[in-house]
Amino acid sequence: MSAIRSAAGEAAVSAPAGATVRTSAGPAVNTPAGASPGAAVRRHWSEHGLVFIAPFLLVYGLFLLWPLLSGIGMSLRSDNIAGTGGEFIGLDNYAEALQDAGVWSSLWNTVWFTVLSTVPLVVTGLVLALLAHHLSCVQWLWRLSWFAPFLLPSGVVGLLFLWVIYPSDFGFADQALASLGLHPGIGWLTDERYAMLSIVLTTVWWTVGFNFLLYLAALQAIPRHLYEAAALDGAGPRHRLRHITLPMLRTTTGVIVVLQILASLKIFDQVYIMTGGGPDDATRPILQYVYQAGFTGYRIGYASAVSYVFFALILIVSLVHLRLSRRTREENAR
Amino acid sequence: MSPRWTLGRLTLLVIALALVALWVLPIAWAVATSLKPESETAKTPLEWIGSTLTLEAYRQVWKSGDLTQWLVNSAYTSVMTTALTVVLCAMAAYGFSRTEFRGRKALYGLVLAGIMVPPQVLIAPLFAEMVQLGLVDTYWGVILPQVAVPAMVFILVKFFDGVPRELEEAAFVDGAGRWRVFWTIVMPLSRPVLAAVAIFTFISTWNNFLWPFLVTTDPNGMTLPVGLVNVQSSYGLRYAQMMASVVIAGLPLLIVFALFQRQIVRGVAHTGLAGQ
Numbered sequence: 280m281s282a283i284r285s286a287a288g289e290a291a292v293s294a295p296a297g298a299t300v301r302t303s304a305g306p307a308v309n310t311p312a313g314a315s316p317g318a319a320v321r322r323h324w325s326e327h328g329l330v331f332i333a334p335f336l337l338v339y340g341l342f343l344l345w346p347l348l349s350g351i352g353m354s355l356r357s358d359n360i361a362g363t364g365g366e367f368i369g370l371d372n373y374a375e376a377l378q379d380a381g382v383w384s385s386l387w388n389t390v391w392f393t394v395l396s397t398v399p400l401v402v403t404g405l406v407l408a409l410l411a412h413h414l415s416c417v418q419w420l421w422r423l424s425w426f427a428p429f430l431l432p433s434g435v436v437g438l439l440f441l442w443v444i445y446p447s448d449f450g451f452a453d454q455a456l457a458s459l460g461l462h463p464g465i466g467w468l469t470d471e472r473y474a475m476l477s478i479v480l481t482t483v484w485w486t487v488g489f490n491f492l493l494y495l496a497a498l499q500a501i502p503r504h505l506y507e508a509a510a511l512d513g514a515g516p517r518h519r520l521r522h523i524t525l526p527m528l529r530t531t532t533g534v535i536v537v538l539q540i541l542a543s544l545k546i547f548d549q550v551y552i553m554t555g556g557g558p559d560d561a562t563r564p565i566l567q568y569v570y571q572a573g574f575t576g577y578r579i580g581y582a583s584a585v586s587y588v589f590f591a592l593i594l595i596v597s598l599v600h601l602r603l604s605r606r607t608r609e610e611n612a613r
Numbered sequence: 614m615s616p617r618w619t620l621g622r623l624t625l626l627v628i629a630l631a632l633v634a635l636w637v638l639p640i641a642w643a644v645a646t647s648l649k650p651e652s653e654t655a656k657t658p659l660e661w662i663g664s665t666l667t668l669e670a671y672r673q674v675w676k677s678g679d680l681t682q683w684l685v686n687s688a689y690t691s692v693m694t695t696a697l698t699v700v701l702c703a704m705a706a707y708g709f710s711r712t713e714f715r716g717r718k719a720l721y722g723l724v725l726a727g728i729m730v731p732p733q734v735l736i737a738p739l740f741a742e743m744v745q746l747g748l749v750d751t752y753w754g755v756i757l758p759q760v761a762v763p764a765m766v767f768i769l770v771k772f773f774d775g776v777p778r779e780l781e782e783a784a785f786v787d788g789a790g791r792w793r794v795f796w797t798i799v800m801p802l803s804r805p806v807l808a809a810v811a812i813f814t815f816i817s818t819w820n821n822f823l824w825p826f827l828v829t830t831d832p833n834g835m836t837l838p839v840g841l842v843n844v845q846s847s848y849g850l851r852y853a854q855m856m857a858s859v860v861i862a863g864l865p866l867l868i869v870f871a872l873f874q875r876q877i878v879r880g881v882a883h884t885g886l887a888g889q
Contacts, residue, residue: 328712331795332720335705339761342739343727350738358741410629414622422878423871424633428640430866432820434838435859438845439643442855443654451642454659484636489881496882516621545733548822552842566733566823573737574827582737590734597729 354583365580372584382585384560385568386592388475392550392564393543395479400539401532403483404490409524411491412498426488436485437552441468445477445553468554471561478550478562485549486542490535497531498524537600544593565589640863647671647856654852670853671861680858682833683840684865687819690755690836694818697760699811703803706769707795711781721770727763733823740827754828755836759818765810768884772806773799809880812873816881819866837862 354372357365376382411421428436444451445467456463467477501524509519547566550556556563569589573582646654647670649663674680709721739758740749748754780802784794800807825836835843841862848855870877 328708328714328717331704331708331712335701335724335761335766336720338701338757339724339727339763342742342758343730343732343735343761343763344723346735346738346742347730349742350735353738353741407632410625410632414625414629419874420633421629422874424636426878427867427870428636430816430820430870431863432838433822434842435863438841438855438859439639442845442852442859443642443646444639446655449655449657451639451659454657455638457657458659484639492878492882495878541731545731547733569737570827573740579737579741586734586737590730593731593734594729 350583350586353580354587356580357578358580359577368580372581373588375581376585376588381560381563381568382565382588385556385563385565386588388560388562389544389546389564389566389589392475392479392546392562393540395475396482396543397536397539399479399483400487400490400543401535403487404535405494405528405532407487407491408494408498409520411495422492425491428485429488431485433485433548434552436481437549440477440481440549441553469558471558474554474558474562478553481549481553482543482546490539493531493535494528497528501527533603537596537603540596541593544596643856643859647853647860649853651851651853654856655850670851670857673851674854674857674861679832679840679844680837680861683835683837684861686752686834686840687837690752690825691815691818693752694756694759695811695815697756698762698765698814699807701760702762702765702810703769703800703807704795706766706773707799709766710770710773711778724763724766727761728767732758736823736827743828748828750829750831750834752834755825758824759821762814765814765884768810769803769806772803776802806883808876809883812877812880813884816866816877 355367355369357368357372359365407421407425411418411425414421447453447464447466447469450467452467453463453465456465465473468474505523505527506519509523514522545566546564547570550562550564551567551570554562556567565585566589569582569585572585573579576582645661648666648668650665650667650669653660653663705724709717709724735758743749743754746754748757776799781794781798784798789797820838821836822838822842826839826842829835829839832840832843841858845855
């Protein structure tokens, strides 16, 4: 391997072939086929292209494109969970979905969770990153404690909070408040007023580490000389934060907000594990509704239709994001 | 920045340490609970350590055997998914970045469009497909739908596009074939980005809940998080055992993280941002 690599390096430096090659890689160069090493290389570039892509395309087609298309077909039928036994019913499933109070309430829960979780997740991520960056010591401690929960499976996080943090009275949350002199006896997950907030709290604790890391990387990429110049001008720390750090983080913030919205809209795991969508469906997200319709209600056609309603919501956010990022790219290019 | 300990910096340090405590406490509580005798786990007021420290809960959980089976299942499916994802996506990305054939742009567009399709949207039709293919309750049923990740192809295409072609061209001139060039020059050259992709894929597969939860019904075939959630009711009110299994389930990735902190941080930050 290393022999090939060094030989290749020599050839690129010494042989004139290197030069011919470069031009021939561009479009439409009239070298007679097979006459020069350039043509041979040119032939190499067009060889086996599909062979490289084919394995990916096969899996991609079978397990992404096909379900995406067959799902549309299913959503127009009244099939059971195995995808059989029904008949073509046109748009009935969609009509039903739009009139289904369960669909609307779980869509609302999903959006509400997204609204409640996005701001604290982004702001906390930023604050943690600023702290870690400015303290510039024991980096491993900050990274370990704030990012580590992100590495826990949702099953672990859900069961931890459900079993020993959130139970009333003997749960850790209640006991901690009690040791501060309060006696709340809060139904963290069982009281309709608190259940969604408790889920948001758990989610912030669990996933903020990801945003923290993204912000930390962005902070480390800010050129030092900006701060040095500002310090020479006598700018204090608060001034530097407002006029250098935060503006330099604007692009990152945009990306993080969009990623966070998309992630929050897909909420399922922690709700399903901690509340099962309750109390009284007050926390049930749209994905759980799809699950219930298809996997416990055996109506795969209807579940597909609701999935596409959900997909439309995700697509709108993605398209807005695309439009925005294109605009910022154009602004940056100017 | 100067590492002088001014009053301002000390205040920041105190705030940061308080936040560290807040983040560590739930995990510490899980560990503390798992080390208590079962009869003392639901006591008030709060006690960190029971009358004795005991590993009894761990012994009970380990003895039941399910946990080991789920660990094996999780390890197998995660390693296979990661290996297949890296190889398939790298090959496809190389194909898109380095070959010319008719329809290449259109195909690449088709792949990129897939970035906007969250796997969660496909659960219903995908499950029906799995029933028809007979892949429910099999390793392949868990693995295959997680392998073709368009975002990873995108990341790798961007990387390959930035690598100068001279090295490969020189190898062609020397008579090396396409495959040889890919495996012996391109892949070793791309080690850092491949590691980033692999780390990101491994973490997300190890922690994936929804799809393994849907496609496995037999407890013996479940991955660790799914198995735990599935049997939680059978723990009754044995909080110490519950927390012991939670600690065991959470530990593997934390150990990996402690060992490879730098690489993981870089990999996650790189892949997380570039994916968009």
